[in-house]
Amino acid sequence: MPTLHYTPAAARTLARLEKGRRADPRRLRRVRQALEHLAADPHHPGLRSHRYAVLPGxxxxxxxxxxxxxxxxxxxxxxxxxxxxxxVTVLRVGPHL
Structure with missing residues (x-):
């Protein structure tokens, strides 16, 4: 089972979802569930993981x-x-590009 590491940008997004005026408990629950699947099996069918051509930055x-x-x-x-x-290093968590 892979270990998850987070870039500062990904960690900031998770922190914003947890608390503050941008807190979103529903989305946070979905993100955490997806991260659990990613940690267990990056090719979990529900994640629909695929190569990304060019990730900005x-x-x-x-x-x-x-x-x-x-x-x-x-x-x-x-x-x-x-x-x-x-x-696995989580580079970014956020809206679809």
Missing amino acids: HRGTAAWTSYIDQGPGAWRIHWTWGRDGGA
């Missing part, structure tokens, strides 16, 4: 994207495989 990085939800206002998790034994 991460050029040259082989990034993947996974679904959090679908439809208007859909959110995604963008991540990459680490070199240290299958660790």
